[in-house]
Amino acid sequence: MENQFKQIATLIGDPTRATIMWTLLEGKAFTATELAITVTTSPQNISMHLTKLVQANLLVVESQGRHKYYRFARKEIAYAIEAMISLVPPTVNTKKIESQKVSPIKYCRTCYDHIAGKVGVALTDSLLQQQLIIENTTGFEVSPEGEKWFASFGIPLSVLKQQKRSFVRPCLDWSERRPHIAGSLATALLDKMVHEDWVRKIRGSRALVVTAKGKKEIQTHFRIDL
Amino acid sequence: MENQFKQIATLIGDPTRATIMWTLLEGKAFTATELAITVTTSPQNISMHLTKLVQANLLVVESQGRHKYYRFARKEIAYAIEAMISLVPPTVNTKKIESQKVSPIKYCRTCYDHIAGKVGVALTDSLLQQQLIIENTTGFEVSPEGEKWFASFGIPLSVLKQQKRSFVRPCLDWSERRPHIAGSLATALLDKMVHEDWVRKIRGSRALVVTAKGKKEIQTHFRIDL
DNA sequence: TCGACAGTTAAGTACAAAGTGAAGTGTTAG
DNA sequence: CTAACACTTCACTTTGTACTTAACTGTCGA
Numbered sequence: 001m002e003n004q005f006k007q008i009a010t011l012i013g014d015p016t017r018a019t020i021m022w023t024l025l026e027g028k029a030f031t032a033t034e035l036a037i038t039v040t041t042s043p044q045n046i047s048m049h050l051t052k053l054v055q056a057n058l059l060v061v062e063s064q065g066r067h068k069y070y071r072f073a074r075k076e077i078a079y080a081i082e083a084m085i086s087l088v089p090p091t092v093n094t095k096k097i098e099s100q101k102v103s104p105i106k107y108c109r110t111c112y113d114h115i116a117g118k119v120g121v122a123l124t125d126s127l128l129q130q131q132l133i134i135e136n137t138t139g140f141e142v143s144p145e146g147e148k149w150f151a152s153f154g155i156p157l158s159v160l161k162q163q164k165r166s167f168v169r170p171c172l173d174w175s176e177r178r179p180h181i182a183g184s185l186a187t188a189l190l191d192k193m194v195h196e197d198w199v200r201k202i203r204g205s206r207a208l209v210v211t212a213k214g215k216k217e218i219q220t221h222f223r224i225d226l
Numbered sequence: 227m228e229n230q231f232k233q234i235a236t237l238i239g240d241p242t243r244a245t246i247m248w249t250l251l252e253g254k255a256f257t258a259t260e261l262a263i264t265v266t267t268s269p270q271n272i273s274m275h276l277t278k279l280v281q282a283n284l285l286v287v288e289s290q291g292r293h294k295y296y297r298f299a300r301k302e303i304a305y306a307i308e309a310m311i312s313l314v315p316p317t318v319n320t321k322k323i324e325s326q327k328v329s330p331i332k333y334c335r336t337c338y339d340h341i342a343g344k345v346g347v348a349l350t351d352s353l354l355q356q357q358l359i360i361e362n363t364t365g366f367e368v369s370p371e372g373e374k375w376f377a378s379f380g381i382p383l384s385v386l387k388q389q390k391r392s393f394v395r396p397c398l399d400w401s402e403r404r405p406h407i408a409g410s411l412a413t414a415l416l417d418k419m420v421h422e423d424w425v426r427k428i429r430g431s432r433a434l435v436v437t438a439k440g441k442k443e444i445q446t447h448f449r450i451d452l
Numbered sequence: 453t454c455g456a457c458a459g460t461t462a463a464g465t466a467c468a469a470a471g472t473g474a475a476g477t478g479t480t481a482g
Numbered sequence: 483c484t485a486a487c488a489c490t491t492c493a494c495t496t497t498g499t500a501c502t503t504a505a506c507t508g509t510c511g512a
Binding site for chain 3: 031032033043044046047048051065066067068
């Protein structure tokens with residue numbers, strides 16, 4: 001067990017592989033070449049590293065024609081990486097007053113495919129407080145009022161519920177250390193917010209920015225002052 | 227940010243350092259030498275690694291005399307390590323939350339010149355409960371009843387009080403993580419117990435053993451069942 | 453069919469960093 | 483006081499493994 005942990009740690013601990021994991025946090029699957037480019041290394045090298053990660057069950061690979069798509073094997077992998085990322089700030093923040101203000105990535109970021117960070121947690125709190133979602137023994141569920149609310153918000157739940165993946169579940173946010181919603185409902189929520197231009201994805205990063213319009217709308221819908 | 231993550235990852239990723247982190251999960255603080263033994267490496271090497279971990283704000287160190295106690299800088303560190311452990315292949319992932327009977331060094335040991343470990347904390351608790359010593363805002367003090375008690379026990383306080391070093395003060399015990407008495411009174415107490423052969427020092431170690439006589443006497447004087 | 457592309461495999465090299473031995477500081481114990 | 487101990491620092495050696503060069507398999511599109 002201890003040795004297995006060492007193996008995992010050394011595996012993630014290599015700079016190149018760490019960057020791979022960082023990149024994959026975006027949630028989508030990457031091809032080997034895409035990863036080689038974003039990590040800035042050779043195809044042979046990335047191939048070697050990916051093989052190791054797959055063998056260790058940290059990644060899974062799916063072949064499509066001449067491409068191979070790599071992604072996290074389980075969501076726990078993403079959580080672990082996030083937990084490690086959450087260790088970063090204190091080493092930096094000691095410097096300037098300016099940097100004490102919440103960094104974008106902590107402020108609002110996509111956790112795999114749902115919304116995390118300060119905003120994600122606040123949204124979840126709001127949904128809970130309005131009793132649109134309810135905490136039960138196993139996790140979260142949507143209340144009858146919630147169903148109506150989401151429908152009027154433009155997210156009909158009937159479709160989502162039929163999907164394989166879990167509909168709505170709590171996910172611990174590592175920067176806030178409080179749960180936020182995950183699952184297909186959370187994804188739909190994020191999609192909607194992107195589509196309505198409430199938030200925008202920042203290219204080459206996992207951070208999101210909340211637009212002026214978004215701030216206003218979020219205020220009215222969720223009663224959150226950003 | 228990405229580079230900082232890489233640094234953290236590579237830092238934890240070294241086999242020796244990973245084992246250090248694993249060991250520290252136990253929650254208590256370890257000395258450099260203790261870590262060198264459990265990790266099975268040289269003192270120089272462990273010193274080097276610990277320095278790096280402290281510089282990265284993953285660990286904090288507290289000097290007590292010639293010992294240095296290392297522990298996690300924040301609880302988030304432990305969370306991250308646990309998240310990584312949860313990635314260990316599903317085969318044998320039953321975490322050992324441990325059987326281990328209390329080791330001698332944890333059981334009863336000298337913290338330089340006063341008595342620490344389970345017994346030390348228990349003694350302190352007993353003294354507090356009998357109101358022979360009293361907790362005030364700055365630390366501990368001996369009550370009038372306490373003075374009489376110590377005198378009858380063979381420790382006249384008048385002499386001790388004149389010494390330069392602090393007479394009685396609380397000292398955090400790292401294995402129990404609770405305070406025990408320190409200062410000249412504690413030293414006198416230990417001396418007395420050694421002299422009366424209640425406890426014996428183990429050569430080449432900081433551990434103490436309680437003799438059969440000691441168990442009996444401690445039971446009568448402190449109402450502690452060992 | 454061919455050439456371009458995506459990815460793999462194999463062998464050899466290079467270098468950062470882990471580990472070691474020796475000598476240092478500071479602390480405690482007798 | 484001196485000796486033992488806890489830990490650090492420095493200078494050196496060693497070694498693991500990441501990365502490179504090169505040649506390979508398999509897939510796609512014109």
